[in-house]
Amino acid sequence: MNDVSTGLLAFDTPERFLEGLNAWVALESPTSDPGAVNRLMDRVQADFEGIGATVERVPGTQGRGDHLVVRAPWNGLSNERGVTLLAHLDTVHPIGSLALNPIRTEDGRAYGPGINDMKAGAHACFVALRRLVEEGRTTPLPLTIVYVSDEEVGSQTSQALIEAEAKRSKHVLVLEAARGGGRVVTSRKGLARYDLAVRGVPAHSGSAHKAGRSAVKELAHQIIALEGMTDYDRGITVSVGMVSGGTAANVVPEHATASIDLRVPTMADAKEMVARIEGLAPVTPDVTLTVTGGMNRFPYTKQERPDVAELFDHARSLAAGIGFDLQDLPSGEGSGGSDGQFCIPYASVLDGLGPFGGASHTNGEFLEIVTIEPRGTLLLHLLQTLK
Structure with a gap:
């Protein structure tokens, strides 16, 4: 990893980000309804293909939706271990939840089922790649984005896919929403x-x-x-x-x-x-x-993984350049579980990088709009500087 350099891109405006995000939130995608999940997968696939990315569709099994593996246009045939962004598109909210938590903005918050867990983070992956393409930029390492359809129920059908991509990766960035106060996760139970x-x-x-x-x-x-x-x-x-x-x-x-x-x-x-x-x-x-x-997901700590500590320190340095103090959860307390734990045997992992809000898994779920630009810019800067 290198020092913070000049010429790094800024993220989309909140208005443009929310326009695209709300289109994803409007497609309700409970894990238990593979047809609904796949309608969102169709939209996401079309969005990425529209900016020139290569998209592999992995058919769902065991009554779950499909998964997507997206590769940046500049990856080519490189065998170099790269950066993988990891997100899920399924939610806990049954069809009809939009009526209980309609898409709207109020008092600096954007609302909708699954917006915080984790469609905002999932959409940030797309917007980051789009920004790079629009500006004619590439990344030092190959860039891959993985979207899965069953994280909310334990990722039984996607674990093997996640592990396969982790083995090809030097770093894995997980776009789950941050924990309280914007903390990223460097240790998990x-x-x-x-x-x-x-x-x-x-x-x-x-x-x-x-x-x-x-x-x-x-x-x-x-x-x-x-x-x-x-x-x-x-x-x-x-x-x-x-x-x-x-x-x-x-x-x-x-x-x-x-x-x-x-x-x-x-x-x-x-x-x-x-x-x-x-x-x-x-x-x-x-x-x-x-x-x-x-055991479904194994524990890890920053203290036991110098590569995770180094990745966090790099992210914290980038965040300081953007104008905020990035904190973490070094003990893993309050971290919950994540698909990033499938990746930790193979790559350094930084989790909880998405924009964040609150009331996840409830009919009041929301996103704090003010977090969109700084968190998205941090993601972009990581992609442009990780080596």
Whole structure:
């Protein structure tokens, strides 16, 4: 990476940016509706092809939408490891959410479903490439942009694609919205997802209650044990998010299930907690437990990755030249999970680079308009200076 140089481009005006962004937001794209996601993919593909980029469409699988791999016009046949921008176009908002959170601007904020998580960051990738093309500029390294369709549900169908592009990359810039106050992410907690299935012994709840072994009662014991594994001082959380069980009010339940979410700050914590969850034992006699799942995204920290620290320092220097102080989340606390974690074994990663707002995943989701230009300009300067 080089020093900040002169002649770097500025980003689009907020007005021009929002005109294009709102066209993407208007195409609702819940993960669960591949047809809707693909309508947005059609628009995004057309936008990029309109500025001369090469677009590869990767067909969706397992009931998910397609993915896009966009390559800058100047990449050519270069085998050099380059810069990859990573974004997702799916949202958590069901079709019809536009009626609850219509596209509009009020008091310095732009509104719409998915605008903060993460269509603004996704659109920033397009605008950055368009600015370079319009000004006849190129980047020192090959530039690739990856859009996936299933990030909100764990990226099961896109993980292999993301990893393949990460292996071709020297740096990966993830355009998720920044965390509070505009912080970028240089460390992330690991994430594991498990399903716990309990099988008891069914019986009539009146005449044969003693013969039964309640799966629901056993699940209650396990929920208390799992939630008790949370250790805020260590940054470890275990959450039981969904439960179900039983067949009828007058039957001792034979079946019960729960979903488990585990977050850990280090690999040592991951190994410990995985062993504890996968080693759960029943409290009730004659009841069996089945635990399935595992680590979905692995933890990393800036302290353990000098290349990530160097990338952040470079970005912070660029931000200072633009006129703002770029801060990060060095502990990973509050960072959540990201597709950038699939890339960290292969490349340096800087996450949370998008414009930002708030109320993500709600019907009040918004983007702070004032963040568009500085965050977009930082992205452009990174593309022009990373080597």
